[in-house]
Amino acid sequence: MSKPRVPFNQSGIVEIARVAKVSPMTVSRAFSGSAPVAAKTRARIMSVAEELGYRPNLHARALRGGRTQSIGLLISMNSTPSILKVLRNITISARKEEYVIYISDHLGDVASAEQSLIEYLERHVDGVIFQGSERLLSKKVLSLLAEFPAVTVITSEPADLPFSHVVQDRTAAIREVVDHFYASGRRRIRYLANVEFNERKVAAFLQQLESHGLSDGEKSILNMNSVSDSDCSAFVEALNSHFPDGRPDMDALHCSCDEAAIIAMSWLNSRGIRVPDDIAVVGFNNITIAEYQAVPLASVDRREDEMIDVVLQMLYSRFKDPGIPASRVELPMKFIWRESAGS
Amino acid sequence: MSKPRVPFNQSGIVEIARVAKVSPMTVSRAFSGSAPVAAKTRARIMSVAEELGYRPNLHARALRGGRTQSIGLLISMNSTPSILKVLRNITISARKEEYVIYISDHLGDVASAEQSLIEYLERHVDGVIFQGSERLLSKKVLSLLAEFPAVTVITSEPADLPFSHVVQDRTAAIREVVDHFYASGRRRIRYLANVEFNERKVAAFLQQLESHGLSDGEKSILNMNSVSDSDCSAFVEALNSHFPDGRPDMDALHCSCDEAAIIAMSWLNSRGIRVPDDIAVVGFNNITIAEYQAVPLASVDRREDEMIDVVLQMLYSRFKDPGIPASRVELPMKFIWRESAGS
DNA sequence: TTGAAAGCGCTAACAT
DNA sequence: ATGTTAGCGCTTTCAA
Numbered sequence: 001m002s003k004p005r006v007p008f009n010q011s012g013i014v015e016i017a018r019v020a021k022v023s024p025m026t027v028s029r030a031f032s033g034s035a036p037v038a039a040k041t042r043a044r045i046m047s048v049a050e051e052l053g054y055r056p057n058l059h060a061r062a063l064r065g066g067r068t069q070s071i072g073l074l075i076s077m078n079s080t081p082s083i084l085k086v087l088r089n090i091t092i093s094a095r096k097e098e099y100v101i102y103i104s105d106h107l108g109d110v111a112s113a114e115q116s117l118i119e120y121l122e123r124h125v126d127g128v129i130f131q132g133s134e135r136l137l138s139k140k141v142l143s144l145l146a147e148f149p150a151v152t153v154i155t156s157e158p159a160d161l162p163f164s165h166v167v168q169d170r171t172a173a174i175r176e177v178v179d180h181f182y183a184s185g186r187r188r189i190r191y192l193a194n195v196e197f198n199e200r201k202v203a204a205f206l207q208q209l210e211s212h213g214l215s216d217g218e219k220s221i222l223n224m225n226s227v228s229d230s231d232c233s234a235f236v237e238a239l240n241s242h243f244p245d246g247r248p249d250m251d252a253l254h255c256s257c258d259e260a261a262i263i264a265m266s267w268l269n270s271r272g273i274r275v276p277d278d279i280a281v282v283g284f285n286n287i288t289i290a291e292y293q294a295v296p297l298a299s300v301d302r303r304e305d306e307m308i309d310v311v312l313q314m315l316y317s318r319f320k321d322p323g324i325p326a327s328r329v330e331l332p333m334k335f336i337w338r339e340s341a342g343s
Numbered sequence: 344m345s346k347p348r349v350p351f352n353q354s355g356i357v358e359i360a361r362v363a364k365v366s367p368m369t370v371s372r373a374f375s376g377s378a379p380v381a382a383k384t385r386a387r388i389m390s391v392a393e394e395l396g397y398r399p400n401l402h403a404r405a406l407r408g409g410r411t412q413s414i415g416l417l418i419s420m421n422s423t424p425s426i427l428k429v430l431r432n433i434t435i436s437a438r439k440e441e442y443v444i445y446i447s448d449h450l451g452d453v454a455s456a457e458q459s460l461i462e463y464l465e466r467h468v469d470g471v472i473f474q475g476s477e478r479l480l481s482k483k484v485l486s487l488l489a490e491f492p493a494v495t496v497i498t499s500e501p502a503d504l505p506f507s508h509v510v511q512d513r514t515a516a517i518r519e520v521v522d523h524f525y526a527s528g529r530r531r532i533r534y535l536a537n538v539e540f541n542e543r544k545v546a547a548f549l550q551q552l553e554s555h556g557l558s559d560g561e562k563s564i565l566n567m568n569s570v571s572d573s574d575c576s577a578f579v580e581a582l583n584s585h586f587p588d589g590r591p592d593m594d595a596l597h598c599s600c601d602e603a604a605i606i607a608m609s610w611l612n613s614r615g616i617r618v619p620d621d622i623a624v625v626g627f628n629n630i631t632i633a634e635y636q637a638v639p640l641a642s643v644d645r646r647e648d649e650m651i652d653v654v655l656q657m658l659y660s661r662f663k664d665p666g667i668p669a670s671r672v673e674l675p676m677k678f679i680w681r682e683s684a685g686s
Numbered sequence: 687t688t689g690a691a692a693g694c695g696c697t698a699a700c701a702t
Numbered sequence: 703a704t705g706t707t708a709g710c711g712c713t714t715t716c717a718a
Binding site for chain 2: 055056057058059060062063068073077078081083084085087088091092095100101102103104105107116118119121122123124230232235236259262263265266269270288289291292293294
């Protein structure tokens with residue numbers, strides 16, 4: 001934590017002013033355009049600035065009380081790989097609007113989320129994009145969020161939030177999957193998921209089974225210990241432990257992520273079980289290679305592209321007019337049929 | 344761009360000092376520990392701060408000339424999906440050390456990289472992590488990088504850089520792949536890649552073929568128009584256009600990414616061609632599901648975990664001691680054998 | 687152990 | 703069109 005003896009900015013506005021023989025204020029105006037400056041003066045200022053390698057100090061601007069042109073992202077990078085696309089698109093779009101992006105992972109943990117938000121507050125970001133489950137929206141987190149000039153929340157559970165938010169409902173798609181299985185004559189339908197992390201999805205699945213009179217109950221759920229979608233060994237272990245004899249008692253399998261589904265298809269294939277003839281398989285998240293598996297994998301599309309557009313629009317419109325009321329957009333995920341789902 | 348009439352910090356150090364009836368300096372000292380403060384005074388200050396909801400203004404600190412506790416990341420998020428793990432690990436590790444992360448995508452473009460670096464300079468980040476090909480390291484970019492107190496570069500081409508850097512050499516692994524194919528009796532070895540984006544990899548591949556006296560020359564390269572690893576339709580198109588009759592004239596195929604390899608395996612499989620018996624396949628990047636394909640996919644591991652450790656260590660050690668000389672660590676990627684590569 | 691003064695770089699507001 | 707003043711919140715330096 002040593003402090004540099006030399007000031008950061010060897011040539012600030014004051015220095016330019018001195019060399020160009022004008023007042024600092026005129027230099028400031030020449031850069032910001034906040035008031036007219038004689039063309040000749042401006043030219044002189046610019047050439048001096050150029051020569052001196054002037055670079056504005058954004059902290060001074062921020063201290064003075066203006067916008068910081070920065071957005072804080074608080075997300076989990078341990079969920080879907082598709083979060084990378086989200087990140088990239090937000091970064092690129094924000095940069096076009098001259099915003100800089102801070103990134104932080106809340107680790108699925110309230111304390112961690114709070115800490116990041118406090119950090120963002122101390123850095124006076126203009127806005128925050130928060131993605132996480134309802135569980136993370138503690139009272140404290142909500143009150144911290146309320147301190148930002150602009151907030152957009154991305155969540156999968158319909159909540160009643162005082163902020164603009166996008167709801168990526170997953171349950172409708174899960175119901176679509178169950179309905180599809182049912183309509184094509186499947187009756188022993190199973191769901192492979194980490195029950196702890198997927199409470200709502202599991203509940204929706206079970207509920208939809210019941211609506212068709214298929215109440216195998218807990219037997220329908222194949223629990224697994226995966227922590228993230230890239231936790232492939234957990235998927236294999238789950239299959240092995242649920243079906244130690246390699247003869248699964250089911251005719252349809254929905255998985256909570258495509259990675260699990262792909263691995264399930266391999267697992268079945270190597271045991272002489274045909275997909276979709278013997279067992280239909282549907283994944284989740286619609287990762288790019290799903291479509292290109294030996295048997296194209298049906299999945300559920302998150303509609304991330306639409307989501308990103310909406311999120312950024314929400315944020316930018318609040319930047320423009322802090323007075324507009326919080327809005328809410330629903331972007332339910334969509335079942336994407338492909339061969340693996342069967343007829 | 345409206346300016347708030349109300350100052351950001353409703354209760355800064357000055358306000359606390361007023362209420363606690365001490366000087367601002369004492370409050371500052373109570374927080375920073377830069378000088379002893381009577382226990383009783385400190386307690387009073389802390390309780391007032393708590394009550395007032397004090398939150399330090401990091402811009403004021405930065406303006407004063409100290410560290411900003413921030414690191415700028417300049418990378419491409421459009422290359423490997425494994426960049427997400429890199430991002431996540433850097434973010435988490437940096438947070439433990441009380442650094443905040445800025446993220447920016449250079450889009451593979453020099454102008455864009457320059458702009459991001461200037462932005463980071465204006466925000467006085469303590470350090471920069473740059474990942475990109477040698478092509479991006481223009482004179483201007485290098486001189487901008489030189490302005491930061493700490494820089495770490497991640498590159499795949501051995502370069503002579505004045506900064507600490509990690510070299511992720513890919514060519515050694517490609518040579519290993521070719522050698523393996525050759526050793527197992529394959530003689531019609533092909534490489535599926537975007538030639539434009541993979542010049543060095545292609546060169547290494549061709550060179551190694553020649554070293555074995557296998558000079559099919561340009562015929563060995565199956566060019567494709569993919570822009571990124573998730574560009575799956577490009578992979579299919581490439582296969583279709585190179586082998587319109589569905590009877591590929593080869594016995595071994597190396598692909599520039601695992602996604603392409605997985606798709607190639609499906610493509611071959613659906614044409615009755617067996618992997619690895621008829622054609623051996625090796626991917627690149629060792630994505631998590633590679634191992635779990637119907638035929639486990641051989642690949643090349645990037646050693647990202649090791650890389651991240653080294654990169655952060657380089658940065659942190661320079662934070663501690665700005666005087667230490669730039670270092671360089673080589674982490675050549677490694678061929679990972681699995682069934683798809685054949686005996 | 688505490689306080690007073692000064693200034694980091696910038697710009698709103700009020701002169702001229 | 704340009705200049706002057708003042709202050710954002712913090713911490714270094716010097717003084718008590």
